[in-house]
Amino acid sequence: MKTLNALSAALLLVASVGSQAQPEYDQYARGSYLATLGDCTACHTTDAKQPYAGGVKINTPFGVLAGANITPDRETGIGDWSYDDFRRAMTEGIGHNGKRLYGAMPFTAYTKMSERDLQDLWAWIQTLQPIHHEVETNQLPFPFNIRTSLIAWNWLNFDKGTFVPDAKKSAEWNRGAYLVQGLGHCGTCHTSKNFLGGDKDDRFLSGSVVEGWYAPNLGADAHTGLGKWTQEDIVSYLRTGVNRYAIASGPMADAVRHSTQYWRDEDLRAVATFLKEGKTHDEEVPQPLAASDDRMKLGAQIYEAKCSACHSPGGRGERNIFPQLAANPLINQPDATSLIRVVSAGSRGVDTDARPTAPAMPAFSGVLDDEQIAAVLTYVRNSWGNAAAPVSASDVKDVKDDMK
Amino acid sequence: MKKLPKTDVVVIGLGWAGSIIANELADEGLDVIGIERGPWRDTARDFNIGTVTDELRYVMREELMLRTRQNTCTMRNNPSQTALPMRTWGSFHPGNGTGGAGNHWAGITFRFQPHEFQLKSHLTERYGADAMPAELTLQDWGTTWEEMEPHYMQFERVAGTSGYAGNLNGEKRAGGNPFEGPRSGDYPTPPLRQPYGPTLFAQAAKEMGYQPFPVPSSLVSEAYTNPYGVTMGPCTFCGFCTNYGCANYSKASAITTVLPALMRKENFTAYTNCEVLEVLTDSSGKKATGVTYVDSSGDTWEQPADLVIVAAFTFENVRLMLLSHIGEAYDPVTNKGTTGRNYAYQTANNVTLFFDDKNFNPFIGAGAVGMGIDEFNNDNFDHSGLGFFGGGSIRVTPIGSAPIGYRPLPPGTPKWGSKWKRALKDNYLSTMSIGCEASSYTTRTNYLSLDPNYKDPHGRPLLRITFDFAQNDLKMAQYCTGKVAEIAKSINPREMIVKPMTGHWSSVPYQSSHVVGGFVMGADPSTSSVNKHLQVWDVPNLFVVGASAFPQNPGYNPTGTVGALAFKAAHAIRTWYLKRPGEMITA
Numbered sequence: 001m002k003t004l005n006a007l008s009a010a011l012l013l014v015a016s017v018g019s020q021a022q023p024e025y026d027q028y029a030r031g032s033y034l035a036t037l038g039d040c041t042a043c044h045t046t047d048a049k050q051p052y053a054g055g056v057k058i059n060t061p062f063g064v065l066a067g068a069n070i071t072p073d074r075e076t077g078i079g080d081w082s083y084d085d086f087r088r089a090m091t092e093g094i095g096h097n098g099k100r101l102y103g104a105m106p107f108t109a110y111t112k113m114s115e116r117d118l119q120d121l122w123a124w125i126q127t128l129q130p131i132h133h134e135v136e137t138n139q140l141p142f143p144f145n146i147r148t149s150l151i152a153w154n155w156l157n158f159d160k161g162t163f164v165p166d167a168k169k170s171a172e173w174n175r176g177a178y179l180v181q182g183l184g185h186c187g188t189c190h191t192s193k194n195f196l197g198g199d200k201d202d203r204f205l206s207g208s209v210v211e212g213w214y215a216p217n218l219g220a221d222a223h224t225g226l227g228k229w230t231q232e233d234i235v236s237y238l239r240t241g242v243n244r245y246a247i248a249s250g251p252m253a254d255a256v257r258h259s260t261q262y263w264r265d266e267d268l269r270a271v272a273t274f275l276k277e278g279k280t281h282d283e284e285v286p287q288p289l290a291a292s293d294d295r296m297k298l299g300a301q302i303y304e305a306k307c308s309a310c311h312s313p314g315g316r317g318e319r320n321i322f323p324q325l326a327a328n329p330l331i332n333q334p335d336a337t338s339l340i341r342v343v344s345a346g347s348r349g350v351d352t353d354a355r356p357t358a359p360a361m362p363a364f365s366g367v368l369d370d371e372q373i374a375a376v377l378t379y380v381r382n383s384w385g386n387a388a389a390p391v392s393a394s395d396v397k398d399v400k401d402d403m404k
Numbered sequence: 405m406k407k408l409p410k411t412d413v414v415v416i417g418l419g420w421a422g423s424i425i426a427n428e429l430a431d432e433g434l435d436v437i438g439i440e441r442g443p444w445r446d447t448a449r450d451f452n453i454g455t456v457t458d459e460l461r462y463v464m465r466e467e468l469m470l471r472t473r474q475n476t477c478t479m480r481n482n483p484s485q486t487a488l489p490m491r492t493w494g495s496f497h498p499g500n501g502t503g504g505a506g507n508h509w510a511g512i513t514f515r516f517q518p519h520e521f522q523l524k525s526h527l528t529e530r531y532g533a534d535a536m537p538a539e540l541t542l543q544d545w546g547t548t549w550e551e552m553e554p555h556y557m558q559f560e561r562v563a564g565t566s567g568y569a570g571n572l573n574g575e576k577r578a579g580g581n582p583f584e585g586p587r588s589g590d591y592p593t594p595p596l597r598q599p600y601g602p603t604l605f606a607q608a609a610k611e612m613g614y615q616p617f618p619v620p621s622s623l624v625s626e627a628y629t630n631p632y633g634v635t636m637g638p639c640t641f642c643g644f645c646t647n648y649g650c651a652n653y654s655k656a657s658a659i660t661t662v663l664p665a666l667m668r669k670e671n672f673t674a675y676t677n678c679e680v681l682e683v684l685t686d687s688s689g690k691k692a693t694g695v696t697y698v699d700s701s702g703d704t705w706e707q708p709a710d711l712v713i714v715a716a717f718t719f720e721n722v723r724l725m726l727l728s729h730i731g732e733a734y735d736p737v738t739n740k741g742t743t744g745r746n747y748a749y750q751t752a753n754n755v756t757l758f759f760d761d762k763n764f765n766p767f768i769g770a771g772a773v774g775m776g777i778d779e780f781n782n783d784n785f786d787h788s789g790l791g792f793f794g795g796g797s798i799r800v801t802p803i804g805s806a807p808i809g810y811r812p813l814p815p816g817t818p819k820w821g822s823k824w825k826r827a828l829k830d831n832y833l834s835t836m837s838i839g840c841e842a843s844s845y846t847t848r849t850n851y852l853s854l855d856p857n858y859k860d861p862h863g864r865p866l867l868r869i870t871f872d873f874a875q876n877d878l879k880m881a882q883y884c885t886g887k888v889a890e891i892a893k894s895i896n897p898r899e900m901i902v903k904p905m906t907g908h909w910s911s912v913p914y915q916s917s918h919v920v921g922g923f924v925m926g927a928d929p930s931t932s933s934v935n936k937h938l939q940v941w942d943v944p945n946l947f948v949v950g951a952s953a954f955p956q957n958p959g960y961n962p963t964g965t966v967g968a969l970a971f972k973a974a975h976a977i978r979t980w981y982l983k984r985p986g987e988m989i990t991a
Contacts, residue, residue, distance in 0.1 A: 309453065309640045309642065309652060310453070310637060310652060318626075318627040318637045318638060319627040319629075319635075320627060320629055320635040321627055321635040321636070321637045321653060322627075322637055348448050351664065351668070353633075353668065354633055355629075355633055355635065356632070356633055356634055356664040356665045356667075356668055357633075357634050357635045357653070357664050358448065358664065359447075359448065359635070359637075359653060360447070360448030360449075360452075362452045362453050362454045362651075363452075363454070364454065366454065367454055
């Protein structure tokens with residue numbers, strides 16, 4: 001991504017030196033930015049030296065899929081595709097020669113893209129270096145590996161159609177909606193899925209487990225969603241990876257590292273505007289556990305001994321380095337998968353150009369057993385304005401088993 | 405030996421000085437390669453809070469220090485002796501790996517005082533040429549406070565240094581150090597909160613008419629984001645600080661403040677576990693052409709470069725220059741030559757106070773939290789008729805009473821048995837100590853050279869240290885430690901141990917890692933190795949940066965000045981050198 005940006009900058013320089021307009025370059029630059037918005041690299045680049053040559057493995061509940069080679073290589077990439085092939089793949093999930101794409105390729109979101117954006121993105125793809133790299137995209141077991149099953153899947157789970165602006169809303173809101181629902185494909189991780197792996201539309205961005213992490217609720221709920229986040233909190237998180245509540249970790253760290261840190265300010269603000277006006281998912285706010293609860297008492301001791309040096313007594317955290325735990329919607333998610341994972345296995349926050357520190361949360365599974373991890377998380381989830389279901393030792397064991 | 409493609413800049417050592425310069429020159433758009441003899445280290449991987457509080461590993465077994473098997477020094481007290489190699493570190497701790505000694509330092513971040521930079525001229529003017537003890541070879545630095553100040557500021561802003569300014573733009577402020585030079589800006593973070601010991605000391609000092617101040621510290625007191633966007637967290641006084649890497653991102657080092665930003669730059673590359681063997685010069689000897697280094701597989705490489713920056717630890721800076729035949733090796737008999745000249749150390753003095761009725765909770769500590777006074781440091785007091793120059797920084801800085809090493813025992817305690825145990829139990833909580841980190845002034849026979857007998861695994865001679873305390877410094881130690889004892893006495897301890905530095909330098913007990921000089925800066929090429937921009941005389945594309953450039957050592961810790969010199973050299977390269985590469989800077 002950095003190489004591409006450097007290239008863009010160099011080309012921009014050339015463009016600005018030339019006295020005439022450079023429509024071809026402008027279209028390339030727009031397409032390059034669209035690829036950043038869509039984070040194409042997340043699934044299509046395994047090795048930075050072979051950009052977009054595919055091969056990234058995507059673990060789905062049905063088995064493994066791999067991102068395709070999308071370079072213009074004729075044999076292993078999409079070099080023999082036409083624009084119409086590309087357009088159909090992006091908006092209908094049907095590739096070259098009628099081959100159907102699995103929903104892991106978020107065509108269910110990209111279908112919202114405008115014709116112009118599709119053309120620009122296609123123009124940019126034509127400029128990629130063709131790389132000969134064979135990728136077996138479909139590594140699913142029988143019967144999921146039968147692509148014709150996708151006809152029924154699409155019928156149930158896919159609504160085709162370009163984004164239609166809401167005339168009652170501002171241009172900024174509409175831009176945000178277009179980005180969140182379309183290229184940004186936020187719902188791919190943050191929308192809970194039905195038994196077929198399709199989005200539950202009425203649960204758009206309400207939170208979901210993805211690749212062993214819980215992608216949190218991005219709705220307007222104050223307790224578990226973005227209700228308390230300011231527009232600036234959202235922009236800061238996406239731009240720098242850091243805000244008062246969180247440092248991006250896990251799959252979101254990759255999304256920030258490769259994509260959102262490079263989004264234009266106006267696009268980040270548009271996303272924030274749209275998310276801030278999102279719907280609530282009617283989360284019932286539970287009552288916190290009593291401090292006298294045995295789990296809470298044990299958790300308080302562990303917190304003081306193991307956590308408070310960085311996260312501070314009272315969970316207030318330290319700006320830009322140790323996230324605040326008090327009154328933090330991310331702590332209150334109904335599903336504690338991410339919290340269990342971070343405490344037991346540790347995690348390293350994202351590094352961005354704006355915030356290169358990338359502080360690490362150490363792994364505690366060597367010093368705390370499952371019951372202790374459950375107790376300290378139960379304590380954090382029920383202290384300082386937080387309230388959420390207690391975590392059990394078996395919850396901890398399940399997450400740890402999944403990580404093995 | 406294989407030859408690699410040429411690069412713009414090669415930097416030797418990725419501790420404080422090397423990382424700072426590499427980052428500045430990468431910002432200039434140059435292709436920079438940093439070569440570090442030790443391993444890659446970073447906080448997230450190496451200094452995990454769950455494993456870092458391990459005294460056996462980091463103190464007893466010296467995890468962060470250079471392995472003496474890889475490289476060590478030989479030592480003797482005077483030129484008539486035959487030096488012997490140090491097979492375990494004692495007196496000092498050379499660091500190793502990215503971050504260098506900046507990982508295991510205490511964090512004390514003094515600026516040297518304005519008069520230090522013209523020390524010889526200043527003392528001569530104030531006391532007359534006859535007052536100068538004959539044994540001393542003090543020198544001016546060839547630079548001034550005014551030239552240094554902006555670079556101290558740069559370093560403090562990168563390190564997040566905490567403290568309280570005593571002299572802000574010439575205006576004296578009560579509560580700060582009244583003896584510091586005028587600062588152009590306050591400390592980036594406020595002073596740390598003080599434990600009981602320093603508070604008690606400050607109170608006693610104040611009652612005696614002194615002006616105590618919080619010791620300036622690069623352990624940040626609150627979350628701080630530096631100009632590179634790198635964030636540090638506040639110090640928690642965990643007590644595992646000096647000799648350890650910081651797990652809380654609180655202690656400034658190259659790895660917590662510079663390298664996270666530097667490593668993102670595509671025009672910077674780090675080679676770790678690669679030891680530089682030699683700085684290469686062309687046939688004229690006036691132009692550096694690159695370096696040779698050996699990697700962890702034992703293969704030797706040549707890395708050509710247009711500009712070479714040597715920024716290793718003091719010892720290795722000097723040794724590399726001797727091995728590369730750059731400058732003339734110093735000879736104490738003829739008093740000619742500059743490479744190895746004016747080696748100095750630090751004079752460590754101490755008073756320990758035993759109480760019956762006080763609890764210092766000594767496990768609460770940090771490398772650089774404390775209160776100090778400067779009334780008896782450097783030339784802050786009248787030396788007329790005293791027969792010595794120099795002085796020390798008097799202070800209480802509880803570093804944390806680690807479980808293995810901290811054994812506060814009053815005089816007369818048996819070496820073992822139940823009485824030993826009883827004494828330890830009785831005194832563990834109720835003992836404090838006042839230190840006096842004092843100046844070390846240079847003499848003709850204190851110098852660095854190549855050892856004629858002992859070699860490293862690559863067959864290169866080890867560095868030989870010839871050092872003993874100057875008579876000047878021993879007199880100073882008596883005087884200043886006496887002043888410390890007066891303050892100590894006023895606190896009414898049950899008993900105390902007064903321990904000024906006496907006798908000969910021993911390489912065995914740890915004293916200080918503040919080894920300085922040997923490739924000193926100055927205005928006169930006959931008595932200095934580098935000019936005021938740290939540029940080697942007669943080899944214009946070679947800069948040697950670090951405490952090796954100090955012509956003598958004042959009564960302060962060196963790191964703040966090492967950082968400032970690194971920024972100063974980088975500034976000179978960016979502002980002047982690159983406009984006329986290959987020429988000596990005349991600015």
